[in-house]
Amino acid sequence: AQKVTQAQTEISVVEKEDVTLDCVYETRDTTYYLFWYKQPPSGELVFLIRRNSFDEQNEISGRYSWNFQKSTSSFNFTITASQVVDSAVYFCALVTTQLVFGKGTKLTVNP
Amino acid sequence: DAGVTQSPTHLIKTRGQQVTLRCSPISGHKSVSWYQQVLGQGPQFIFQYYEKEERGRGNFPDRFSARQFPNYSSELNVNALLLGDSALYLCASSSSPAGWTNTGELFFGEGSRLTVL
Numbered sequence: 135a136q137k138v139t140q141a142q143t144e145i146s147v148v149e150k151e152d153v154t155l156d157c158v159y160e161t162r163d164t165t166y167y168l169f170w171y172k173q174p175p176s177g178e179l180v181f182l183i184r185r186n187s188f189d190e191q192n193e194i195s196g197r198y199s200w201n202f203q204k205s206t207s208s209f210n211f212t213i214t215a216s217q218v219v220d221s222a223v224y225f226c227a228l229v230t231t232q233l234v235f236g237k238g239t240k241l242t243v244n245p
Numbered sequence: 246d247a248g249v250t251q252s253p254t255h256l257i258k259t260r261g262q263q264v265t266l267r268c269s270p271i272s273g274h275k276s277v278s279w280y281q282q283v284l285g286q287g288p289q290f291i292f293q294y295y296e297k298e299e300r301g302r303g304n305f306p307d308r309f310s311a312r313q314f315p316n317y318s319s320e321l322n323v324n325a326l327l328l329g330d331s332a333l334y335l336c337a338s339s340s341s342p343a344g345w346t347n348t349g350e351l352f353f354g355e356g357s358r359l360t361v362l
Binding site for chain 1: 248249278285286287288289290301303350351352353354
């Protein structure tokens with residue numbers, strides 16, 4: 135069975151703080167993909183990153199960085215120097231034969 | 246270029262009624278998938294279509310059906326609505342036949358928010 139757990143339901147930070155969103159996944163497949171999506175209040179899901187199971191390199195994109203560790207089945211997402219515009223619900227997702235989302239983490243960045 | 250467009254954006258129905266939701270993919274995308282997002286939860290996969298053929302189906306009852314047209318737009322139909330069908334229905338398009346595994350990137354619309362009373 136495939137499962138994605140985002141243990142943090144809500145996180146609140148003050149602008150410029152760093153924040154890490156946790157994602158733990160479960161799958162028996164050796165080939166899979168992991169994603170992060172951002173969902174602002176408007177509703178659409180915005181693609182942030184994709185990782186396949188054979189690529190454990192961490193990635194940095196501006197203020198965003200991702201830490202993929204197969205040994206702990208985790209794919210954590212860090213926002214450095216958070217901004218108010220980062221406020222949204224963030225979803226981690228896993229794909230083998232189907233796309234399975236976690237329940238999301240609501241991030242609120244206060245000015 | 247226009248993104249994924251969905252209609253209607255909001256609608257209210259009563260139990261037992263039927264609803265049709267529409268989705269137009271990004272130009273050139275041949276794959277469309279549908280997701281149900283209940284308040285406070287992550288989206289759940291309902292269907293995926295590619296070139297008018299169903300390529301995947303999630304764990305939803307037969308009251309849910311979908312189809313894809315020659316222009317790659319899609320409709321999701323839900324019959325005999327239940328209160329529990331109240332949700333945001335998201336459509337996503339992709340250029341990949343698998344919908345996600347090749348290019349990995351799905352482009353989502355803003356959704357249709359269905360309220361069943």
